[in-house]
Amino acid sequence: MPTASTETPGGPAGNTESATVATPTVADPTAGVTVWFTGLPSAGKTTTAIAVGERLRAAGHRVEVLDGDAVREHLSAGLGFSRADRDTNVARIGWVAELLARNGVVVLAAVISPYAAARDAVRARHEASGTSYLEVHVATPVEVCADRDVKGLYARQRAGEISGLTGVDDVYEAPTSPDLVLRTESSALDASVDAVLAALSERGLL
Numbered sequence: 255m256p257t258a259s260t261e262t263p264g265g266p267a268g269n270t271e272s273a274t275v276a277t278p279t280v281a282d283p284t285a286g287v288t289v290w291f292t293g294l295p296s297a298g299k300t301t302t303a304i305a306v307g308e309r310l311r312a313a314g315h316r317v318e319v320l321d322g323d324a325v326r327e328h329l330s331a332g333l334g335f336s337r338a339d340r341d342t343n344v345a346r347i348g349w350v351a352e353l354l355a356r357n358g359v360v361v362l363a364a365v366i367s368p369y370a371a372a373r374d375a376v377r378a379r380h381e382a383s384g385t386s387y388l389e390v391h392v393a394t395p396v397e398v399c400a401d402r403d404v405k406g407l408y409a410r411q412r413a414g415e416i417s418g419l420t421g422v423d424d425v426y427e428a429p430t431s432p433d434l435v436l437r438t439e440s441s442a443l444d445a446s447v448d449a450v451l452a453a454l455s456e457r458g459l460l
């Protein structure tokens with residue numbers, strides 16, 4: 255299974271020097287892709303997606319970050335955290351992601367997406383239209399996520415104020431064959447960004 259490392263991968267295409275031909279900033283500006291970051295709350299999905307987005311925008315790509323939290327304020331307003339609501343949320347984000355990616359946008363989706371079947375359906379939607387798709391498991395251990403506790407959810411669960419927290423008292427089905435695994439507890443953010451860009455580059459998407 256591939257994992258992020260501190261190796262230096264190839265950067266975004268367009269850095270290659272040419273003496274005679276003006277080097278395009280983007281290898282293929284019409285090549286959209288969805289990069290789907292899945293993992294527990296506080297795993298680092300949003301942080302990584304935003305950092306990848308900054309690097310890609312600087313290289314001239316059209317980028318959209320679809321964050322579960324933000325989507326729940328708009329497209330998925332009113333949905334809760336039952337399996338049915340989570341699956342609906344994931345399907346909606348997957349639908350928007352495929353639409354954007356099919357039209358040349360690099361979509362960075364940061365969504366817990368705890369159920370494998372729902373994630374697989376998003377992948378299948380992309381495959382059906384021939385749209386590139388990468389699943390990235392932000393595989394931060396639950397103990398590390400609970401220490402980070404960006405939104406105080408783990409503390410609230412411990413205090414009995416909420417239940418059904420993913421990875422604690424609700425299901426998280428870890429991907430069995432992700433395209434990339436990020437170990438944020440032992441690998442710096444920059445290394446994760448490099449690993450995602452390398453995975454895109456390897457597939458000819460940068």
Ligand SMILES: Nc1ncnc2c1ncn2[C@@H]1O[C@H](COP(=O)(O)OS(=O)(=O)O)[C@@H](OP(=O)(O)O)[C@H]1O
Pocket residue numbers: 294295296299300321322323326335339340341343344364365366367368405407417418419420424
């Ligand atoms: N019970 C429970 N379980 C998990 N997460 C919870 C819960 N309640 C609120 N939150 C917060 O909801 C944020 C968005 O979740 P997602 O839309 O990505 O979740 S899902 O894919 O629909 O399961 C998610 O954001 P992230 O922390 O960025 O992952 C959580 O902070």
Ligand SMILES: Nc1ncnc2c1ncn2[C@@H]1O[C@H](COP(=O)(O)OP(=O)(O)O)[C@@H](O)[C@H]1O
Pocket residue numbers: 293294295296297298299300301302364402404437438439441442443446
């Ligand atoms: N290597 C790393 N990669 C990503 N985030 C990290 C890393 N190390 C520490 N963090 C911190 O972990 C937290 C992750 O929060 P966030 O990105 O909101 O997670 P999620 O979107 O998965 O809920 C942030 O405070 C971030 O600064």
